[in-house]
Amino acid sequence: MTSITKRFAGFxxxxxxxxxxxxASTATHEGTGAYVDDAVITTKVKAAIFNEPTLKSAEINVxxxxxxxxxxxxxxxxQDAAIAGNVAAGVKGVQSVKNDIRLK
Numbered sequence: 001m002t003s004i005t006k007r008f009a010g011f012x013x014x015x016x017x018x019x020x021x022x023x024a025s026t027a028t029h030e031g032t033g034a035y036v037d038d039a040v041i042t043t044k045v046k047a048a049i050f051n052e053p054t055l056k057s058a059e060i061n062v063x064x065x066x067x068x069x070x071x072x073x074x075x076x077x078x079q080d081a082a083i084a085g086n087v088a089a090g091v092k093g094v095q096s097v098k099n100d101i102r103l104k
Contacts, residue, residue, distance in 0.1 A: 038064040041093045067095035074104045
């Protein structure tokens, strides 16, 4: 290989490695794959809560970060908050649930 070819190869290899590092996750930032996984989990939890006839799903918010689901919003009874937490915990892919649902 010539000197110029080696430099181009080295440059593109370095560029490739930097682009991979940009997609990696950290403790406070999700990688691309983790973001997509969390979006799927959020959708599944929202659907499970919506399909629970005793809950008013419009008043319950769902967010997911690295498999940890956070529930927030308002319900009429403590039992409803517990039901929402149990429903969320039963969804495949959920690591844990932080239940911050408040009573009206």
